Amino acid sequence: MKRLAGIIKQAMKAVTAYKVRSFFCLISVALGISSIAIIVAATEGAYKRAFDMVGRFGPDSLLVVGGSEESRAIGRQRKTIKLAYVEAVRQAFPTAYVVVPMTFVGDTVVSYKNKKHQTRVIGSTADYSRAWTWPVIQGSDLVEEDIKGLRNVGLIGQELSRELFGEMDPVGKYILVRRIPVQVVGVLAERGITGAGHKLDNRIVLPITTVMRKLVNETQYITAFRVRFLDQANLKAHEKELRLFLRQEMGAPDDEPDPFRIISPTAIIKFLVALSGSLIAFIGIAGIICLIVAGFVLANLFLLSVKERTKEIGIRRAIGARRRDILVQFLGESVIVTTLGGMVGFVLAIFGSRLLTYIAEFPMHFSWKAFAMGMGLSWIVGITAGMQPASRAAQTEPIEAIRE
Amino acid sequence: MPLCRMENVTKTYHLGNQAVEALRGVSLEIEQGEFVAIIGASGSGKTTLMNIIGCLDVPTSGHYTLAGREVSNLTDDDLSLIRNEHIGFVFQSFYLIHYATVFENVLLPTLYAHRGTDEATKRASGLLELVGLKERAKFKPNQLSGGEQQRVAIARALINDPELVLADEPTGQLDSKTATEIMKILAGMNDEGKTVAIITHDASIASYARRTIRMEDGLIV
Ligand SMILES: Nc1ncnc2c1ncn2[C@@H]1O[C@H](COP(=O)(O)OP(=O)(O)OP(=O)(O)O)[C@@H](O)[C@H]1O
Ligand SMILES: [Mg+2]
Numbered sequence: 001m002k003r004l005a006g007i008i009k010q011a012m013k014a015v016t017a018y019k020v021r022s023f024f025c026l027i028s029v030a031l032g033i034s035s036i037a038i039i040v041a042a043t044e045g046a047y048k049r050a051f052d053m054v055g056r057f058g059p060d061s062l063l064v065v066g067g068s069e070e071s072r073a074i075g076r077q078r079k080t081i082k083l084a085y086v087e088a089v090r091q092a093f094p095t096a097y098v099v100v101p102m103t104f105v106g107d108t109v110v111s112y113k114n115k116k117h118q119t120r121v122i123g124s125t126a127d128y129s130r131a132w133t134w135p136v137i138q139g140s141d142l143v144e145e146d147i148k149g150l151r152n153v154g155l156i157g158q159e160l161s162r163e164l165f166g167e168m169d170p171v172g173k174y175i176l177v178r179r180i181p182v183q184v185v186g187v188l189a190e191r192g193i194t195g196a197g198h199k200l201d202n203r204i205v206l207p208i209t210t211v212m213r214k215l216v217n218e219t220q221y222i223t224a225f226r227v228r229f230l231d232q233a234n235l236k237a238h239e240k241e242l243r244l245f246l247r248q249e250m251g252a253p254d255d256e257p258d259p260f261r262i263i264s265p266t267a268i269i270k271f272l273v274a275l276s277g278s279l280i281a282f283i284g285i286a287g288i289i290c291l292i293v294a295g296f297v298l299a300n301l302f303l304l305s306v307k308e309r310t311k312e313i314g315i316r317r318a319i320g321a322r323r324r325d326i327l328v329q330f331l332g333e334s335v336i337v338t339t340l341g342g343m344v345g346f347v348l349a350i351f352g353s354r355l356l357t358y359i360a361e362f363p364m365h366f367s368w369k370a371f372a373m374g375m376g377l378s379w380i381v382g383i384t385a386g387m388q389p390a391s392r393a394a395q396t397e398p399i400e401a402i403r404e
Numbered sequence: 405m406p407l408c409r410m411e412n413v414t415k416t417y418h419l420g421n422q423a424v425e426a427l428r429g430v431s432l433e434i435e436q437g438e439f440v441a442i443i444g445a446s447g448s449g450k451t452t453l454m455n456i457i458g459c460l461d462v463p464t465s466g467h468y469t470l471a472g473r474e475v476s477n478l479t480d481d482d483l484s485l486i487r488n489e490h491i492g493f494v495f496q497s498f499y500l501i502h503y504a505t506v507f508e509n510v511l512l513p514t515l516y517a518h519r520g521t522d523e524a525t526k527r528a529s530g531l532l533e534l535v536g537l538k539e540r541a542k543f544k545p546n547q548l549s550g551g552e553q554q555r556v557a558i559a560r561a562l563i564n565d566p567e568l569v570l571a572d573e574p575t576g577q578l579d580s581k582t583a584t585e586i587m588k589i590l591a592g593m594n595d596e597g598k599t600v601a602i603i604t605h606d607a608s609i610a611s612y613a614r615r616t617i618r619m620e621d622g623l624i625v
Contacts (some may be wrong), residue, residue, distance in 0.1 A: 003515065003516070006515040013503055014506060016503075017503030018503075084590070201524060315495075315499040317484070317487075318460060318493050318499075319487065319488060319489060319512060319560070319562075320484050320485065320487050320516040320517065321484060322481045323480060323481075325516060398461075399455050399460050399461045402495065402499065404496055
């Protein structure tokens, strides 16, 4: 043990003595490790974001949106969901404790005095806050009377509130939604963006009746509805049942695709992971190539170093070092260099990921996993690349080494 | 029992398909406490002989026993241990580790030692004092003169208290005054009971020894 500690100390001295060699090995390892650490952090970040979003979406929830995948892609009409289905679903699924219809109206100009902002209008039933687990932080939620009475009242998101009212308290104020005056009764908490990149905080929530009759002049069709189930564990089964149920309700022929889409927590996770996946794969390949190159750089520089230090090896052997001691020293030098490289790489990764987050809004999450992965890989590189030069050093015959 | 005993030792090196007979049947005994000089023309086999005496190399044929142990049956690790505990080497070009300090160089053999080394730093200071380099302990080898470097090498050779000190042309790179100082240190060690063998080309250096072995063409004459 004391011998090992002593030999490692010698290795550390050599690492600081042969600065150029150490520097180049360290940098090349650091580059590889930093890309790998970024990947781990990005993967973790993507998952973390996905789970955050699922958390907000509701892990027990499904969202049914009108229009098939295809019609959505080409921007055609999406009116396939009738308001009547909502009640039918409520009847058919006893564990569905929330079934709420919604109507979205995009790109609507809202104004307060001379301030204007383009926003999204959501028509909802009472208890919007409860259905989406989305707190109302000022004022109060929509109530049943608002819906029944087609009242001109609304909840606004943080961004809209900022744009129209700045620091003022919006509750009680009247704003114009297109030409309709609406009184703000509540302000929703900050919510961020969805997986698909929609800004959730730029919206106004009105009673669905108000939106359908007064804004879009529609009696039958709604944009979407949301279902929450008491038995979250059976969500997958419910999704299947709901799909069949709706196809039947709509009378969709067997050979046609669904005239609606069901968004589930797993779909959100899949979508996000696929989104991050390509960038992660790219950095991953770059990182692995970097590490392989680093390994070759290290192996070659160390081989040169072993040749240059033949006399040192000879003298160590002459004064009693065993082959194994020489091996440990050179392998130690290599692992010390790659460990330092790994640490520098980790620091680089933290800066690099800041940049990525800044330019691509890429979610990053650094945890001990990224660090452990970086360290583990740097040791693997240190040992595999350092092994050949080190065993070459250990095989050096003392009399050859010290011949003058 | 002699400390070293060689019987009909040969050593053949192979360079490609050419065989070089560096030793061609050497028999030799060195007693405990002797001071031996090995002289001879260049290429006569002096270094080869010393390498075998010091267990840096093994004979091609013949027997070599060191302190009663037959060397040819020993493993590489055993030989390393013998060199570490029983033999101190001094070389013509000093061979210090350039990135370690004087003090660390002196301590180096204790790193590979099996026996306890608690006293080592104390011994190292004592030895540096003995060779007159106490103030240079923190220096790096390249900050020292040749004579000083060789004195560090001697201190290093003595740190594990070996029975046998082997010096291959220890004064070969030094001027005659410095050479004399080095020889005085080696002679002093012999006075304290260590067995010393040196290789030299210089008759005045050889005169410090009590016995001279002359080599010629791989044989003792
Ligand atoms: N490792 C080796 N491989 C091949 N030949 C060798 C080797 N070591 C020594 N020789 C040869 O063996 C012979 C004896 O060499 P050695 O080094 O013992 O001579 P020496 O007496 O020490 O000479 P010098 O006074 O020049 O140091 C020489 O011919 C040398 O070339
Ligand atoms: Mg020689």
